Amino acid sequence: MQCGPILVDGQDRRDHRQQESEKTGHQGDDADAVERSEVCAHEHRLYDGCYPNWAWGRAGRQRGSMTELRPGEVIAGYVIARRIGAGGSGVVYAARHPRLPRLTALKILKRDDVVGDDDVWRRFEREADIAAHFDHPNIVQVYDRGVAEDLFWISMQFIDGLDAAELHNVSPDRGLRIGTEIAAALDYAHGKGVLHRDVKPSNILVADPDSGRPERALLTDFGIARLRDETTKFTHTGNISATFAFASPEQVSGKPVGPRSDQYSLACTLFVLLTDRRPFRADNPLGWVHAHTQERPLRISEVNPELPEAMDAVFERALAKDPQDRFESCADFAYAATLAYYSDPALALTAPARLLPHPPVPRPADRSRKPLWQSIVHRRTLIPVTVAAVTAAGVAFALHRGDPPSVHATGGLVPDRFVGIWLATEGQTNYRLTVDQGKVGDPVLSNRVDGVLPNGVPFHCEFSAPLEEVPHDGDRLIVGTSQIVEREPANACKANGPTTLTLLSDGRVSRKTDVSGLITYTRDDAVVSSWGRDDTAIARAFPSLIGQLDSTGTAVGWQGSSCRAKDPGPGEAAQGAHRVRCNADDTTGQVHFDILDFDARPGQSVAQLFFDNKVATTGVSHDDVAGELTVTTAAAVDPAATQDTEAHRAVAAVTFPDGDPRSRFVMVLRWPGHTVNSLLTDWLERAPLK
Numbered sequence: 001m002q003c004g005p006i007l008v009d010g011q012d013r014r015d016h017r018q019q020e021s022e023k024t025g026h027q028g029d030d031a032d033a034v035e036r037s038e039v040c041a042h043e044h045r046l047y048d049g050c051y052p053n054w055a056w057g058r059a060g061r062q063r064g065s066m067t068e069l070r071p072g073e074v075i076a077g078y079v080i081a082r083r084i085g086a087g088g089s090g091v092v093y094a095a096r097h098p099r100l101p102r103l104t105a106l107k108i109l110k111r112d113d114v115v116g117d118d119d120v121w122r123r124f125e126r127e128a129d130i131a132a133h134f135d136h137p138n139i140v141q142v143y144d145r146g147v148a149e150d151l152f153w154i155s156m157q158f159i160d161g162l163d164a165a166e167l168h169n170v171s172p173d174r175g176l177r178i179g180t181e182i183a184a185a186l187d188y189a190h191g192k193g194v195l196h197r198d199v200k201p202s203n204i205l206v207a208d209p210d211s212g213r214p215e216r217a218l219l220t221d222f223g224i225a226r227l228r229d230e231t232t233k234f235t236h237t238g239n240i241s242a243t244f245a246f247a248s249p250e251q252v253s254g255k256p257v258g259p260r261s262d263q264y265s266l267a268c269t270l271f272v273l274l275t276d277r278r279p280f281r282a283d284n285p286l287g288w289v290h291a292h293t294q295e296r297p298l299r300i301s302e303v304n305p306e307l308p309e310a311m312d313a314v315f316e317r318a319l320a321k322d323p324q325d326r327f328e329s330c331a332d333f334a335y336a337a338t339l340a341y342y343s344d345p346a347l348a349l350t351a352p353a354r355l356l357p358h359p360p361v362p363r364p365a366d367r368s369r370k371p372l373w374q375s376i377v378h379r380r381t382l383i384p385v386t387v388a389a390v391t392a393a394g395v396a397f398a399l400h401r402g403d404p405p406s407v408h409a410t411g412g413l414v415p416d417r418f419v420g421i422w423l424a425t426e427g428q429t430n431y432r433l434t435v436d437q438g439k440v441g442d443p444v445l446s447n448r449v450d451g452v453l454p455n456g457v458p459f460h461c462e463f464s465a466p467l468e469e470v471p472h473d474g475d476r477l478i479v480g481t482s483q484i485v486e487r488e489p490a491n492a493c494k495a496n497g498p499t500t501l502t503l504l505s506d507g508r509v510s511r512k513t514d515v516s517g518l519i520t521y522t523r524d525d526a527v528v529s530s531w532g533r534d535d536t537a538i539a540r541a542f543p544s545l546i547g548q549l550d551s552t553g554t555a556v557g558w559q560g561s562s563c564r565a566k567d568p569g570p571g572e573a574a575q576g577a578h579r580v581r582c583n584a585d586d587t588t589g590q591v592h593f594d595i596l597d598f599d600a601r602p603g604q605s606v607a608q609l610f611f612d613n614k615v616a617t618t619g620v621s622h623d624d625v626a627g628e629l630t631v632t633t634a635a636a637v638d639p640a641a642t643q644d645t646e647a648h649r650a651v652a653a654v655t656f657p658d659g660d661p662r663s664r665f666v667m668v669l670r671w672p673g674h675t676v677n678s679l680l681t682d683w684l685e686r687a688p689l690k
Helices: 118-131 172-191 228-234 259-275 285-294 310-318 330-342 372-376 524-529 533-541 606-611 676-684
Strands: 037-040 045-048 078-086 090-096 103-109 142-148 151-157 161-163 204-207 216-219 420-426 429-435 443-452 458-469 476-479 483-488 499-503 509-513 517-523 562-565 578-582 592-597 615-620 629-634 652-655 665-670
Touching: 078 103, 172 204, 172 216, 172 259, 172 330, 259 310, 259 330, 310 330, 420 524, 429 517, 517 524, 524 533, 533 578, 533 592, 606 615, 606 629, 606 652, 606 665, 629 676, 652 676, 665 676
Parallel strands: none
Antiparallel strands: 037 045, 078 090, 090 103, 103 151, 142 151, 161 204, 204 216, 420 429, 420 517, 429 443, 443 458, 458 476, 458 483, 476 499, 499 509, 509 517, 562 578, 578 592, 592 665, 615 629, 629 652, 652 665
């Protein structure tokens, strides 16, 4: 989690350090080190190389307005790796999870803020309690919270990427996509009875593309969210929690707020993303109050002439002073903004096929839905969205809000280009999608999902889905509602409704699901071929574990591991074998593992190759292996007690049983800071070995 540069009472600060890569797992079908720094008060920034006079340790934490921890300190079992940044409610660190090989974003509440202020602590608790119930691909997950050593902490999903406040010169299609994803997150929260109340660029995290998954925007920091029925109780005139530049008129004037307040803040945020300017001119709190309550917003097409004039009225409506004059939902606003942008005939050719991944969230049954043209024409506000017809490209847009154009079933079989095994990796979660040949009604899709739940428990889910429709275009495949075939634990898996598989121009397949959003899969043969001739056998045996090689010679595999081909050199054990090394240079606490290919079962025993024949062995079972794996360690290593360090490495060599085609491979594993037993149960047991 990161915080952006917009300042409220000088409390928002950001550390520009590069983040370690980590994303969390999902639990549905297709689900889905701090350097010493100084807060330079006159700049409101953190600069490396500024060394404070604070004394570190517990005594040092109590000085100043910020709660400061240094690398290696342990809070509630989490090992601090580095500082990410600070915001209005606390300091955020990247920390190693006490049991799992992953990074966690650990927020520590500011000590001075909580002393003598029970409301602050209640707000901090509420952030976790509210967000912990959310299950949405565009909301940062909250794992746990508590008190340790008089410090209040909350652990959250670690996102590798930037916050939106760091984005500049954003292309309109990217900005609109980010806005659409955050709109979906807000409508989801509103459906749960929760207002965010602090929507702004620095509370939007933009996750880097990874393992075939495109860039994704996530909403974070529900630290000042309230349940709607708490609004009057906690709102006080003149005590504005949200950043003034993005606060709604009702917030700055102390009036009751509702979902359309978040829509107003989203409109301010999207305006900034599309123009690098704010929709109002002000430079102090009183100025912002006047601007939000009295002034008209700037015209977005004048601020950024590359945007069509049709967008002006969309933003004017979303930024209306009266909440009743705004759009019915955040998704309605994002839809109208996107439609208005692509109404420009010069842009129509680049428009998405259906304009948005999903129609906006449907309203409850007792509320009628107006067509889009009626929503746009509202209280003397006319949005001049024109129908753009580009005959040569066959592109046309209609100004109505209904279901997407229907597709026609051919009644045929699954196109051959969909048939096969498709792989994807997301953080600690692996997906193995198999598409078989069949006709409408046949169970053609099976999906295996393995990962880790937020509480650290591993999960395994298998699903099946029938073929529902084969559209004429041949680039899509519609499958019906998924059925759960196997799940462990019982509450880990959620089945999807009907989904569409889309064949992409680069040969991959994407699947948009209602459980975990968009997952993009790579054909298993493509994963294998990307490694080249010498390493093909390793890639074919462990495609999900090591991932697909990219143009830089590095692959991202299971649990975000970074792998590359590096055969053993002179003086190394197993010289002459081919080797893929993963996380060899990683310092964030990930498992380090090598996979060695000897072409045939090694002539020398593992004991000879790696341990000078002084070994202990044990057998372990694995779901992907018929029979037992053999784990070999040095005789001096106590699997239950010896922790791996640079000075005393607790290395385990894993071999496959006779008769297994993978008996030609040896896996060499170590997990810094952990025992061999932890390695076997927390990592190897879940690692995908097929």
